[in-house]
Amino acid sequence: MTESDSFSWDLPGDARIVALVHESAERERSTTVVDAIATAIGRRREHTLVLGTEPGPNPLDELAGGLESEGWSAFFAGRARLTEVAVQRPECPYLYLPAGRDPEEVAELLLDDRFTTFLERVREREGTLFLVVSERTPLAPDLGSHLDGYVALGDVRRADSAEFAYYGRVRYDAADAGAAAPEDEASAVVETAVVDETAAVDEPSGADEEAAAEPDREAAPFGPETSPADPAAPRRRLRARSVVWLLVVAALLLGGWWIYRNPGPVEGLLTRLRSMVAEPDASAPVPESVAVPEPAPLETAEETEPEAGAERADTVPDASPGTPPDSPAAFDAASGGLAFDGAAERPFSVLMGSLRDPADAESRIAELRAASPGSLFFAAPTPVDDVLYHRVFAGALGSEAEAAALLDALVRAEASGEANPWQLRPARLAYDLGLFAERAAVEARIAELSSRGIPAYSLATPLEGRAVFRVYGGAYEDEQAALPMAGILEAAGEAATLVPRRGDETPSTS
Numbered sequence: 001m002t003e004s005d006s007f008s009w010d011l012p013g014d015a016r017i018v019a020l021v022h023e024s025a026e027r028e029r030s031t032t033v034v035d036a037i038a039t040a041i042g043r044r045r046e047h048t049l050v051l052g053t054e055p056g057p058n059p060l061d062e063l064a065g066g067l068e069s070e071g072w073s074a075f076f077a078g079r080a081r082l083t084e085v086a087v088q089r090p091e092c093p094y095l096y097l098p099a100g101r102d103p104e105e106v107a108e109l110l111l112d113d114r115f116t117t118f119l120e121r122v123r124e125r126e127g128t129l130f131l132v133v134s135e136r137t138p139l140a141p142d143l144g145s146h147l148d149g150y151v152a153l154g155d156v157r158r159a160d161s162a163e164f165a166y167y168g169r170v171r172y173d174a175a176d177a178g179a180a181a182p183e184d185e186a187s188a189v190v191e192t193a194v195v196d197e198t199a200a201v202d203e204p205s206g207a208d209e210e211a212a213a214e215p216d217r218e219a220a221p222f223g224p225e226t227s228p229a230d231p232a233a234p235r236r237r238l239r240a241r242s243v244v245w246l247l248v249v250a251a252l253l254l255g256g257w258w259i260y261r262n263p264g265p266v267e268g269l270l271t272r273l274r275s276m277v278a279e280p281d282a283s284a285p286v287p288e289s290v291a292v293p294e295p296a297p298l299e300t301a302e303e304t305e306p307e308a309g310a311e312r313a314d315t316v317p318d319a320s321p322g323t324p325p326d327s328p329a330a331f332d333a334a335s336g337g338l339a340f341d342g343a344a345e346r347p348f349s350v351l352m353g354s355l356r357d358p359a360d361a362e363s364r365i366a367e368l369r370a371a372s373p374g375s376l377f378f379a380a381p382t383p384v385d386d387v388l389y390h391r392v393f394a395g396a397l398g399s400e401a402e403a404a405a406l407l408d409a410l411v412r413a414e415a416s417g418e419a420n421p422w423q424l425r426p427a428r429l430a431y432d433l434g435l436f437a438e439r440a441a442v443e444a445r446i447a448e449l450s451s452r453g454i455p456a457y458s459l460a461t462p463l464e465g466r467a468v469f470r471v472y473g474g475a476y477e478d479e480q481a482a483l484p485m486a487g488i489l490e491a492a493g494e495a496a497t498l499v500p501r502r503g504d505e506t507p508s509t510s
Helices: 027-042 059-064 072-076 103-109 113-124 172-179 233-261 263-277 333-341 358-371 400-412 439-451 483-491
Strands: 017-022 048-052 095-097 128-134 149-153 165-170 348-355 377-384 387-397 424-426 429-436 457-463 466-476 497-500
Touching: 017 027, 017 113, 027 048, 027 059, 027 128, 027 149, 027 165, 027 172, 048 059, 072 103, 072 113, 103 348, 103 377, 103 387, 113 128, 333 429, 333 457, 333 466, 348 358, 348 377, 348 400, 358 377, 358 387, 377 466, 377 483, 387 400, 387 466, 400 424, 429 439, 429 483, 439 457, 439 466, 466 483
Parallel strands: 017 128, 017 149, 048 095, 048 128, 149 165
Antiparallel strands: 348 387, 348 424, 377 387, 429 466, 429 497, 457 466
């Protein structure tokens, strides 16, 4: 590194939005450097802010005192005022805005227009904002038009770009020297309210209320200067792969034992696959989606030999073992499939939370069912920035307006906090996990899937005056988001097809 490459502990007068880019593996050491830079500049400039992008709690939260704050994600989402989430240590010349606790919300808001609008408001009011990011942080593709420049911390690679300036580098051992920079006598005390909250974020409307697409790592222009390897990373990856293989082997052994003890559902699966190959009768009338009546037993069709050259319509047995011989356990799967093909799509759900632990997601669902017993709640494993979260959804709705109405109802029932348009999520695709004629069979199927770590739920549609049910797994905007669920199903030995979600809600009792 040349001497001219060192950060001068000052910024040009027009530098207002500046990124402090650190190595993702050096969060604790970077915290000291960030504090030193912000302190040195904050003594010279009024309205200096430090905005963290890593969900807390983290070392910067601990240093700045932001452990109890809901974070700026709550401000952008409309759940808190800016003065309620900002924190400032005594005698500290800068204001700190922690990111918040929800990693998924933070990642999506970093790509949202509301975030870049906020940066422009800071610039217009002649404030200075340090954006603390790691070299892996996904940022909006057009951030270059809002970012004036950046300072590299540690061994972060210098990214030569015409879009923003490079202000130099601070090695970790240079932070103490920067913190001791002389104070500008003309510097005034930093005010707590640095931005007019009422004008900071333009209210979005319509499709603008949707959070941006999942983060794209290629949007982050920074990386390690020499790609230094984390010495513990190979061991962690090896342990992770070992755990995954052990889980896969355990799932296969458990699946084999279950198939041995319960051959009926497996035979039904093979039957269902054969029926999917059958050519549906396009001339058959397709009923419109209406309110689902109470399910009534379906008569088992008398088996007859198929005519020459014709496909036979196979049947799907009840998923619960030990079904009595005289129980109406089968129905015409082809007709049931046609009924669902004609039912209305349900492309929206309301996001009620994103949790890393599936057990926490189940607990959240139990809480929601207690608060709103008549609503449908389910979980959908979904990747966000290469991390798997278990999204907890409410409802399967036909439009964004219906989803908004459900969210308002859940707020009134105290099942949700303040309504946030970001919670209205497109989720039109789900995995087809079977057709059933009886509600008891549906509940048994959902319970059996849950015992193998597969979250599921059901929707219904009328068929000849009776209700038929389809069990679904997940709820996704596109095929890419559905890939983790496909892996879970494959590991469990479940053959499933990703289909448009159709039918009417049938909230589970379990």
